[in-house]
Amino acid sequence: MQITARNNFNNKVSFRALKQEKILAEGILRDYKSNFPYARSNSFVNTKILAHYNSPRYKELTDKLFELSAKYTDNIRSIRQNLREHKKFESYSQFISVLKYILLNKGYANCGELNYLLQDKFLKKNINAHMVCMQTFYKKSANKVYGKDHSFLVYNLNKNAKLYDPSTWGSKAIIADAWCNIVMPAYDALSYYRHFFSCNPEKEFQIFFCADKIKLPDKIC
16 A cells, blocks of 8 residues: 655634634635645654654554655655756746646645745735744754754734744734644744644754745734
8 A cells, every 4th residue: 555645734724712813814724725735745744753753553654654754855855956946036926936836736845835835825915924934953962953843924923023033923923834734823833833843842942033035024914
């Protein structure tokens, strides 16, 4: 039996409170999923490997997932190499068009590619959803922890918010993520990520930085 893993985006999005900003984001994410229902993602497969790693019960499964991850990784690397070798994009819309073609015709994408496409939908609604990248490091050595990087969108920020400092985002900040299929208050979403990626707060820490492909005004979204 051939194993395949697709990050499906057909789950119902739930919210703690039906605030207008979240309802709007739910609609944008639903529209996104109608166009891009799934993607073959090596990083998604790797999270499943981490969940069962070193468990004898799941050794056969994890061995097959390692093979699948390697296959997906080769495809993701090839796609990103083609993007780097692509002639300089004349516009942001051209960059988005290339990503759409890749996902619809190749079927491989990770959180970065998926959330750039979601960001485009937010921007077309005049919502300045910023792309933010999270990276994890060991406290003792300050070396990067591979497999615990993630990119997502954050919007509805405080006026003077700094993207590298979540404590400045404000209580109304919202994270939207096509890869995880979530729309949550930022504080809850960051806790969700730490759990999802099995981050150990005693041994690891996260840093954040802006990953926007275009310059977005720093103002309340």
